Amino acid sequence: MSYAKASDLLRLADMAAARFEGISLQDVTREFGCDHRTAQRMMRSFEAVFPLVDIAEDAERRRRWHLPRSDARWLQAQGIRDSELAALEMAAKRADRDGAPDEAQRLRALKDRLLAAMAPSHARRTEADAEALLEAQGFASRPGPRVVPDLGLLGVLTEALRAPWEVRLSYRGARDDRPRERLLEPHGLLLGTRRYLVARPSQGDGRMRRFRLDRIERAAIVSRSFARDPAFDLAAFAARSFGSFHAEAEFGPVEWRFTPAAATTARQFLFHPGQEMIDEPDGALTVRFMASGHMEMAWHLYQWGDQVEVISPPELRDAVARHRRDDFPALP
Incomplete structure (x- = not known):
């Protein structure tokens, strides 16, 4: 068996033991x-390698494999890799940067518990390697503007969302x-350029x-619970906007055409979760999606200079027409 295949089987063992219902072929x-x-x-x-695995069928008649494991020595034997530790720390830093300190705190608590389960020599070596990996990836000291969050306010809202509790706000309208x-x-x-409570x-x-x-x-929590709307989908709600701002009157089809020179770069972007990308015969790239938020679209499109043309909506096309510059030295 090759080293790569052995590593894959260990990864399968982790998955089969960690998931309550086991894993299916689709998961693999x-x-x-x-x-x-x-x-x-x-x-x-x-x-063949793990003969104690339990195999059963779920309600959809799909086979599932579950590996019983209650021995903590399995975790100690495998340890935690520097790349995994670095991924946890990067996720915590992203949460800090995006104004989610509660999530950052939980990620770091998880990291600490994992390290505590390791032998001291292994933990120290892994921490040092992860720090070097973070520095090499350029995330630990990434520059750039960001919104400074009100940690007290975020703490109140996070606690209210978790329960859930009603909240009483003193709010200034537009x-x-x-x-x-x-x-x-x-x-x-x-959480975006502007942060919103939904x-x-x-x-x-x-x-x-x-x-x-x-x-x-x-903001203050009202000690009264409520029933969340079971039909509400936050991801679908957010997708009605290009960024974090939403205007129902602006919601509609959006179409951008990137020049052949910019198509390769544009193809690497996810502009919107519901986007459709079309390769044109001349090498250009057309991107279509449904959203609102013309102002945030204009902010983003400015970075592309004259390498993108707005086909629709006409209001956005008119807004960016006078700002399509031809002297930008690089694409986003």
Whole structure:
């Protein structure tokens, strides 16, 4: 057996033991990027190497493999790799940067528990290697502007979302600078250039609304629980916007055409979760999706100079027409 195959079987063992229902062939194809027949061969080898594996069928008649393991020595024997430790620390740094200190704290607590389970010599070596890997990847000291979050406010909102509890806000609207008191049922946070609380009024029409965090002067938890809307999908709600700002009147089809010179770079971007990319005969790239947020689209399009043309909507095309520069030395 090659070293690579042995490593794959150990990874399968981790997956089969960590997941309550075990793993299916579909899980294997997704994890390893292989086809169905290769996944079948891998699981036959897995059964031979780990004869104690439990094999059962789920409700959809798919075979699942589950590896019972209650011995903590398995974790100690495998240890934690420098790349895995670096990935945890990078995720914590992203959470810090994106204004999610609660998640950052939990990721670092997980990292500490993993290191505590390792032998001291292994833990020290892994920490040193992970620090070098972080520095080499350029994340530990990445420059650039970012919004400084109000950690106290984020703490209140995170606690309210976890329970969930109603929250009472003192909020300044876009057209009225005088703060008004609002009683809300929070359902999520959108973290972008601007941060928004997604919530519905406790007494109202039941529609979800966005509330900019920088316009919240005070927030307090109301010791009254509520039932989350089971039909609400935060990802689908966020996808109605290009960035974090949403305007229902702007929502509609968006189409951009990148020049042949910019197509290779543009193809590497995910502009929107629902995007469609079309390769044109002349080498150009057309990107289509449905969203609102023309201002944030214009901010992004400015970085491409004259290497992108807005086909639709016409309001966005008119907004960027006078700002398409031909002297940008590089693409985003």
